[in-house]
Amino acid sequence: MMALAETEDDGFIYFPDGNASVARLLLARLVPEAFPGDPDVSGIVTARARYDLLDRPGAPVAVRLGATVFDVRHAGPAGRSREVEVRYRRDGADHRVRAGHVIMACWTSVTSYVLRDLPPEQAAAMRYGVKVPLVYARAAVRDWTAFAAARVSRVDTPTLYWNGFHLPPATRLGDYTSPRDPELPGVVQLMKTPNHPGLPMKEQYQAGREHLSAVSFATLERELRTAMVRALGPYGFDPGRDIAAITVNRWAHGYTYEYTSLDDAEVLGRPEAERPAALARRPLGRVTIAGSDAAPSPTPTPPSTRPTAP
Numbered sequence: 001m002m003a004l005a006e007t008e009d010d011g012f013i014y015f016p017d018g019n020a021s022v023a024r025l026l027l028a029r030l031v032p033e034a035f036p037g038d039p040d041v042s043g044i045v046t047a048r049a050r051y052d053l054l055d056r057p058g059a060p061v062a063v064r065l066g067a068t069v070f071d072v073r074h075a076g077p078a079g080r081s082r083e084v085e086v087r088y089r090r091d092g093a094d095h096r097v098r099a100g101h102v103i104m105a106c107w108t109s110v111t112s113y114v115l116r117d118l119p120p121e122q123a124a125a126m127r128y129g130v131k132v133p134l135v136y137a138r139a140a141v142r143d144w145t146a147f148a149a150a151r152v153s154r155v156d157t158p159t160l161y162w163n164g165f166h167l168p169p170a171t172r173l174g175d176y177t178s179p180r181d182p183e184l185p186g187v188v189q190l191m192k193t194p195n196h197p198g199l200p201m202k203e204q205y206q207a208g209r210e211h212l213s214a215v216s217f218a219t220l221e222r223e224l225r226t227a228m229v230r231a232l233g234p235y236g237f238d239p240g241r242d243i244a245a246i247t248v249n250r251w252a253h254g255y256t257y258e259y260t261s262l263d264d265a266e267v268l269g270r271p272e273a274e275r276p277a278a279l280a281r282r283p284l285g286r287v288t289i290a291g292s293d294a295a296p297s298p299t300p301t302p303p304s305t306r307p308t309a310p
Protein backbone atom coordinates (compact mmCIF):
# COMPACT_ATOMS: atom_id res chain seq x y z
CA MET A 1 0.00 0.00 0.00
CA MET A 2 1.30 3.47 -0.93
CA ALA A 3 0.32 6.85 0.41
CA LEU A 4 0.58 9.70 -2.07
CA ALA A 5 -0.13 13.38 -1.55
CA GLU A 6 0.51 13.25 2.17
CA THR A 7 -0.22 16.89 2.85
CA GLU A 8 -1.98 16.83 6.17
CA ASP A 9 1.10 18.08 8.00
CA ASP A 10 1.37 21.25 5.94
CA GLY A 11 -0.58 23.30 8.48
CA PHE A 12 -3.80 23.41 6.44
CA ILE A 13 -7.02 21.56 7.09
CA TYR A 14 -8.70 20.06 4.04
CA PHE A 15 -12.39 19.32 4.32
CA PRO A 16 -13.37 16.58 1.87
CA ASP A 17 -16.74 18.28 1.28
CA GLY A 18 -15.15 21.69 0.73
CA ASN A 19 -16.64 24.79 2.28
CA ALA A 20 -19.79 22.90 3.25
CA SER A 21 -17.95 21.94 6.44
CA VAL A 22 -17.41 25.61 7.25
CA ALA A 23 -21.12 26.33 6.85
CA ARG A 24 -21.98 23.24 8.91
CA LEU A 25 -19.62 24.34 11.72
CA LEU A 26 -21.33 27.73 11.80
CA LEU A 27 -24.74 26.06 11.89
CA ALA A 28 -23.62 23.75 14.70
CA ARG A 29 -22.91 26.85 16.81
CA LEU A 30 -26.09 28.69 15.81
CA VAL A 31 -28.47 25.74 16.19
CA PRO A 32 -26.62 23.30 18.50
CA GLU A 33 -29.53 20.86 18.79
CA ALA A 34 -29.41 20.23 15.03
CA PHE A 35 -25.89 18.81 15.40
CA PRO A 36 -25.96 16.31 18.28
CA GLY A 37 -22.63 15.82 20.02
CA ASP A 38 -21.37 19.39 19.53
CA PRO A 39 -19.01 18.48 16.65
CA ASP A 40 -15.80 20.44 16.24
CA VAL A 41 -13.43 20.65 13.28
CA SER A 42 -12.50 17.00 13.53
CA GLY A 43 -16.05 15.76 13.99
CA ILE A 44 -17.96 17.86 11.51
CA VAL A 45 -17.21 15.78 8.39
CA THR A 46 -19.12 12.74 9.60
CA ALA A 47 -21.68 14.59 11.77
CA ARG A 48 -25.28 14.08 10.66
CA ALA A 49 -27.42 17.20 10.64
CA ARG A 50 -30.95 17.08 12.00
CA TYR A 51 -32.59 19.16 9.27
CA ASP A 52 -35.94 18.90 11.02
CA LEU A 53 -34.54 20.94 13.94
CA LEU A 54 -33.15 23.85 11.91
CA ASP A 55 -36.39 25.82 11.83
CA ARG A 56 -38.51 25.40 14.96
CA PRO A 57 -41.09 27.87 16.22
CA GLY A 58 -39.85 29.74 19.29
CA ALA A 59 -36.19 28.76 18.83
CA PRO A 60 -33.72 31.64 19.30
CA VAL A 61 -32.25 30.91 15.85
CA ALA A 62 -34.28 29.51 12.96
CA VAL A 63 -32.69 28.60 9.64
CA ARG A 64 -35.23 28.51 6.83
CA LEU A 65 -33.83 26.70 3.80
CA GLY A 66 -35.16 27.09 0.27
CA ALA A 67 -36.40 30.63 0.91
CA THR A 68 -35.48 33.13 -1.81
CA VAL A 69 -35.64 36.72 -0.64
CA PHE A 70 -36.83 39.13 -3.30
CA ASP A 71 -37.76 42.34 -1.47
CA VAL A 72 -36.11 43.96 1.54
CA ARG A 73 -37.03 47.48 2.62
CA HIS A 74 -37.27 49.54 5.78
CA ALA A 75 -40.71 50.16 7.16
CA GLY A 76 -40.17 53.92 6.76
CA PRO A 77 -37.08 56.08 6.18
CA ALA A 78 -33.94 53.91 6.43
CA GLY A 79 -32.23 56.08 9.04
CA ARG A 80 -35.19 56.17 11.46
CA SER A 81 -37.09 52.98 10.84
CA ARG A 82 -37.27 50.45 13.69
CA GLU A 83 -38.06 47.52 11.41
CA VAL A 84 -37.16 45.99 8.08
CA GLU A 85 -39.73 44.17 5.98
CA VAL A 86 -38.46 41.06 4.22
CA ARG A 87 -40.41 39.23 1.54
CA TYR A 88 -39.39 35.80 0.36
CA ARG A 89 -40.68 32.98 -1.79
CA ARG A 90 -40.82 29.41 -0.59
CA ASP A 91 -42.67 26.34 -1.90
CA GLY A 92 -44.38 28.46 -4.54
CA ALA A 93 -45.84 30.99 -2.10
CA ASP A 94 -44.81 34.50 -1.05
CA HIS A 95 -44.17 35.21 2.63
CA ARG A 96 -43.39 38.30 4.65
CA VAL A 97 -41.47 38.76 7.92
CA ARG A 98 -40.45 41.83 9.88
CA ALA A 99 -36.97 42.04 11.35
CA GLY A 100 -35.19 44.34 13.76
CA HIS A 101 -31.99 43.91 11.76
CA VAL A 102 -31.05 42.26 8.48
CA ILE A 103 -27.70 41.03 7.18
CA MET A 104 -27.54 40.76 3.40
CA ALA A 105 -24.81 38.18 2.76
CA CYS A 106 -25.48 37.27 -0.84
CA TRP A 107 -23.86 38.44 -4.05
CA THR A 108 -23.97 42.24 -3.80
CA SER A 109 -25.13 42.60 -7.39
CA VAL A 110 -28.29 40.73 -6.36
CA THR A 111 -28.55 42.76 -3.16
CA SER A 112 -28.58 45.91 -5.29
CA TYR A 113 -31.93 44.80 -6.75
CA VAL A 114 -33.42 43.15 -3.65
CA LEU A 115 -32.70 45.90 -1.14
CA ARG A 116 -35.20 48.42 -2.40
CA ASP A 117 -34.28 51.59 -0.53
CA LEU A 118 -30.61 51.75 -1.47
CA PRO A 119 -29.18 55.07 -2.67
CA PRO A 120 -28.51 54.77 -6.44
CA GLU A 121 -24.73 55.29 -6.05
CA GLN A 122 -24.51 52.45 -3.53
CA ALA A 123 -26.54 50.19 -5.82
CA ALA A 124 -24.14 51.07 -8.67
CA ALA A 125 -21.11 50.25 -6.46
CA MET A 126 -22.68 46.87 -5.71
CA ARG A 127 -22.78 46.11 -9.44
CA TYR A 128 -19.17 47.08 -10.12
CA GLY A 129 -17.70 43.59 -9.91
CA VAL A 130 -18.35 40.69 -12.26
CA LYS A 131 -18.21 37.25 -10.71
CA VAL A 132 -15.61 34.84 -12.06
CA PRO A 133 -17.00 31.72 -13.74
CA LEU A 134 -15.55 28.32 -12.91
CA VAL A 135 -16.21 24.75 -13.84
CA TYR A 136 -15.33 21.88 -11.54
CA ALA A 137 -15.51 18.20 -12.44
CA ARG A 138 -15.09 15.04 -10.43
CA ALA A 139 -14.19 11.70 -11.96
CA ALA A 140 -14.79 8.64 -9.79
CA VAL A 141 -12.08 6.13 -10.62
CA ARG A 142 -12.15 2.42 -9.84
CA ASP A 143 -8.56 2.73 -8.62
CA TRP A 144 -5.71 5.24 -8.89
CA THR A 145 -2.81 2.93 -9.52
CA ALA A 146 -1.77 4.98 -12.60
CA PHE A 147 -1.13 7.98 -10.32
CA ALA A 148 0.92 5.76 -8.04
CA ALA A 149 2.87 4.31 -11.00
CA ALA A 150 3.64 7.84 -12.29
CA ARG A 151 4.46 9.02 -8.72
CA VAL A 152 2.24 12.09 -9.12
CA SER A 153 -0.84 13.36 -7.35
CA ARG A 154 -1.34 16.40 -9.60
CA VAL A 155 -1.02 17.05 -13.34
CA ASP A 156 -1.19 20.54 -14.86
CA THR A 157 -2.38 20.66 -18.46
CA PRO A 158 -2.19 24.34 -19.47
CA THR A 159 -2.48 23.65 -23.21
CA LEU A 160 -5.54 21.40 -22.90
CA TYR A 161 -9.18 22.24 -22.19
CA TRP A 162 -9.04 21.52 -18.43
CA ASN A 163 -6.42 23.43 -16.44
CA GLY A 164 -5.34 20.16 -14.88
CA PHE A 165 -6.41 17.37 -12.56
CA HIS A 166 -5.40 16.06 -9.18
CA LEU A 167 -6.18 13.69 -6.37
CA PRO A 168 -7.65 15.41 -3.32
CA PRO A 169 -5.16 16.02 -0.51
CA ALA A 170 -4.91 13.07 1.86
CA THR A 171 -6.90 13.99 4.94
CA ARG A 172 -7.58 12.42 8.30
CA LEU A 173 -10.18 14.27 10.33
CA GLY A 174 -11.84 12.55 13.27
CA ASP A 175 -13.57 9.44 11.96
CA TYR A 176 -12.97 10.42 8.34
CA THR A 177 -9.95 9.13 6.45
CA SER A 178 -9.51 9.77 2.74
CA PRO A 179 -8.60 6.82 0.50
CA ARG A 180 -4.97 5.72 1.01
CA ASP A 181 -4.74 2.58 -1.07
CA PRO A 182 -4.29 3.15 -4.85
CA GLU A 183 -5.95 -0.20 -5.50
CA LEU A 184 -9.19 1.17 -4.04
CA PRO A 185 -11.62 3.67 -5.63
CA GLY A 186 -10.84 7.40 -5.52
CA VAL A 187 -12.03 10.73 -6.87
CA VAL A 188 -10.08 12.92 -9.29
CA GLN A 189 -10.75 16.65 -9.33
CA LEU A 190 -10.58 18.84 -12.43
CA MET A 191 -10.98 22.57 -12.81
CA LYS A 192 -11.25 25.09 -15.60
CA THR A 193 -11.53 28.86 -15.50
CA PRO A 194 -13.33 29.66 -18.76
CA ASN A 195 -12.11 32.96 -20.13
CA HIS A 196 -11.09 34.78 -23.31
CA PRO A 197 -7.47 36.00 -23.22
CA GLY A 198 -6.99 39.45 -24.68
CA LEU A 199 -10.22 40.98 -23.43
CA PRO A 200 -10.56 43.09 -20.26
CA MET A 201 -11.19 40.84 -17.23
CA LYS A 202 -14.88 41.62 -16.88
CA GLU A 203 -15.48 40.79 -20.55
CA GLN A 204 -13.41 37.63 -20.16
CA TYR A 205 -15.66 36.52 -17.32
CA GLN A 206 -18.78 37.27 -19.35
CA ALA A 207 -17.35 35.35 -22.32
CA GLY A 208 -16.49 32.47 -19.99
CA ARG A 209 -20.05 32.44 -18.72
CA GLU A 210 -21.41 32.29 -22.27
CA HIS A 211 -19.08 29.39 -22.96
CA LEU A 212 -20.31 27.58 -19.85
CA SER A 213 -23.91 27.85 -20.89
CA ALA A 214 -23.15 26.64 -24.42
CA VAL A 215 -20.61 23.83 -23.97
CA SER A 216 -22.11 20.34 -23.93
CA PHE A 217 -21.49 17.73 -21.27
CA ALA A 218 -20.19 15.47 -24.07
CA THR A 219 -17.40 17.97 -24.81
CA LEU A 220 -16.51 18.37 -21.13
CA GLU A 221 -16.40 14.58 -20.74
CA ARG A 222 -14.34 13.99 -23.88
CA GLU A 223 -11.81 16.62 -22.86
CA LEU A 224 -11.61 15.15 -19.35
CA ARG A 225 -10.92 11.68 -20.71
CA THR A 226 -8.39 13.09 -23.20
CA ALA A 227 -6.42 14.96 -20.52
CA MET A 228 -6.25 11.99 -18.21
CA VAL A 229 -5.28 9.43 -20.86
CA ARG A 230 -2.63 11.69 -22.39
CA ALA A 231 -0.92 12.13 -19.03
CA LEU A 232 -1.52 8.77 -17.42
CA GLY A 233 -2.09 6.40 -20.37
CA PRO A 234 1.61 5.42 -20.35
CA TYR A 235 1.17 4.43 -16.70
CA GLY A 236 -1.70 2.07 -17.36
CA PHE A 237 -4.70 4.43 -17.15
CA ASP A 238 -7.60 3.39 -19.39
CA PRO A 239 -10.49 5.88 -19.22
CA GLY A 240 -13.03 3.36 -20.56
CA ARG A 241 -12.16 0.91 -17.83
CA ASP A 242 -11.09 3.14 -14.97
CA ILE A 243 -13.63 6.00 -14.91
CA ALA A 244 -16.83 4.92 -13.16
CA ALA A 245 -18.71 8.25 -13.15
CA ILE A 246 -18.29 11.95 -13.90
CA THR A 247 -20.01 14.95 -12.38
CA VAL A 248 -19.64 18.52 -13.62
CA ASN A 249 -20.56 21.68 -11.70
CA ARG A 250 -20.75 24.85 -13.77
CA TRP A 251 -20.34 27.91 -11.55
CA ALA A 252 -21.57 30.70 -13.79
CA HIS A 253 -21.00 33.21 -10.97
CA GLY A 254 -18.18 31.66 -8.93
CA TYR A 255 -15.45 33.71 -7.31
CA THR A 256 -15.90 37.25 -6.13
CA TYR A 257 -14.41 39.90 -8.40
CA GLU A 258 -10.98 41.10 -7.31
CA TYR A 259 -9.42 44.33 -8.52
CA THR A 260 -6.45 43.95 -10.86
CA SER A 261 -3.87 46.57 -11.72
CA LEU A 262 -4.56 45.87 -15.42
CA ASP A 263 -8.25 46.76 -15.43
CA ASP A 264 -8.88 48.59 -12.17
CA ALA A 265 -5.94 50.97 -12.02
CA GLU A 266 -8.20 53.95 -11.40
CA VAL A 267 -10.01 52.17 -8.56
CA LEU A 268 -6.76 50.97 -7.00
CA GLY A 269 -5.49 54.53 -7.08
CA ARG A 270 -8.27 55.57 -4.68
CA PRO A 271 -8.06 55.20 -0.89
CA GLU A 272 -9.50 51.83 0.12
CA ALA A 273 -12.56 53.44 1.71
CA GLU A 274 -13.54 54.97 -1.64
CA ARG A 275 -13.34 51.83 -3.77
CA PRO A 276 -16.56 50.17 -4.99
CA ALA A 277 -16.60 47.33 -2.44
CA ALA A 278 -16.18 49.80 0.42
CA LEU A 279 -19.02 51.96 -0.91
CA ALA A 280 -21.14 48.85 -1.49
CA ARG A 281 -20.74 47.50 2.07
CA ARG A 282 -21.88 50.64 3.88
CA PRO A 283 -24.69 49.71 6.28
CA LEU A 284 -28.08 51.12 5.36
CA GLY A 285 -30.22 51.84 8.41
CA ARG A 286 -30.88 48.47 10.00
CA VAL A 287 -29.37 46.50 7.12
CA THR A 288 -25.75 45.33 7.13
CA ILE A 289 -23.95 44.16 4.01
CA ALA A 290 -21.70 41.08 4.30
CA GLY A 291 -20.32 38.35 2.05
CA SER A 292 -17.16 37.99 0.01
CA ASP A 293 -18.07 40.83 -2.37
CA ALA A 294 -17.75 43.17 0.59
CA ALA A 295 -14.06 42.22 0.99
CA PRO A 296 -13.70 41.94 -2.09
CA SER A 297 -11.94 38.60 -2.15
CA PRO A 298 -13.04 34.99 -2.65
CA THR A 299 -10.41 33.67 -0.27
CA PRO A 300 -9.46 34.61 3.28
CA THR A 301 -7.61 37.93 3.32
CA PRO A 302 -4.51 38.19 5.55
CA PRO A 303 -5.29 40.42 8.56
CA SER A 304 -2.71 43.01 7.50
CA THR A 305 -4.52 43.66 4.21
CA ARG A 306 -8.09 43.25 5.48
CA PRO A 307 -10.20 46.35 4.77
CA THR A 308 -11.28 48.37 7.73
CA ALA A 309 -14.98 48.60 8.58
CA PRO A 310 -16.80 51.49 6.92
Ligand SMILES: Cc1cc2nc3c(=O)[nH]c(=O)nc-3n(C[C@H](O)[C@H](O)[C@H](O)COP(=O)(O)OP(=O)(O)OC[C@H]3O[C@@H](n4cnc5c(N)ncnc54)[C@H](O)[C@@H]3O)c2cc1C
Binds near residue numbers: 067068106251254300
Ligand atom coordinates in the same frame (compact mmCIF):
# COMPACT_ATOMS: atom_id res chain seq x y z
C1 LIG B 1 -16.22 26.14 -7.27
C2 LIG B 1 -15.71 26.98 -6.13
C3 LIG B 1 -14.65 26.53 -5.35
C4 LIG B 1 -14.17 27.30 -4.31
N1 LIG B 1 -13.13 26.83 -3.56
C5 LIG B 1 -12.68 27.55 -2.49
C6 LIG B 1 -11.65 27.05 -1.64
O1 LIG B 1 -11.13 25.96 -1.84
N2 LIG B 1 -11.24 27.81 -0.59
C7 LIG B 1 -11.79 29.03 -0.33
O2 LIG B 1 -11.40 29.68 0.63
N3 LIG B 1 -12.78 29.51 -1.13
C8 LIG B 1 -13.23 28.81 -2.19
N4 LIG B 1 -14.21 29.30 -2.99
C9 LIG B 1 -14.70 30.63 -2.71
C10 LIG B 1 -15.70 30.63 -1.57
O3 LIG B 1 -16.52 29.51 -1.67
C11 LIG B 1 -16.53 31.87 -1.69
O4 LIG B 1 -15.67 33.00 -1.72
C12 LIG B 1 -17.46 31.98 -0.48
O5 LIG B 1 -18.31 30.87 -0.34
C13 LIG B 1 -18.30 33.21 -0.69
O6 LIG B 1 -19.07 33.39 0.47
P1 LIG B 1 -20.26 34.37 0.46
O7 LIG B 1 -20.85 34.31 1.83
O8 LIG B 1 -19.85 35.69 -0.11
O9 LIG B 1 -21.29 33.81 -0.62
P2 LIG B 1 -21.95 32.39 -0.74
O10 LIG B 1 -21.16 31.32 -0.06
O11 LIG B 1 -22.26 32.25 -2.20
O12 LIG B 1 -23.29 32.56 0.11
C14 LIG B 1 -24.34 33.35 -0.35
C15 LIG B 1 -25.62 32.67 0.08
O13 LIG B 1 -26.70 33.53 -0.17
C16 LIG B 1 -27.76 32.78 -0.70
N5 LIG B 1 -28.59 33.69 -1.47
C17 LIG B 1 -28.25 34.40 -2.59
N6 LIG B 1 -29.29 35.15 -3.00
C18 LIG B 1 -30.29 34.91 -2.13
C19 LIG B 1 -31.63 35.40 -2.02
N7 LIG B 1 -32.14 36.29 -2.87
N8 LIG B 1 -32.41 34.94 -1.00
C20 LIG B 1 -31.91 34.04 -0.10
N9 LIG B 1 -30.64 33.57 -0.14
C21 LIG B 1 -29.86 33.99 -1.15
C22 LIG B 1 -27.10 31.71 -1.54
O14 LIG B 1 -27.97 30.61 -1.70
C23 LIG B 1 -25.89 31.38 -0.68
O15 LIG B 1 -26.17 30.36 0.26
C24 LIG B 1 -14.74 28.54 -4.03
C25 LIG B 1 -15.83 28.99 -4.80
C26 LIG B 1 -16.31 28.22 -5.83
C27 LIG B 1 -17.48 28.73 -6.64
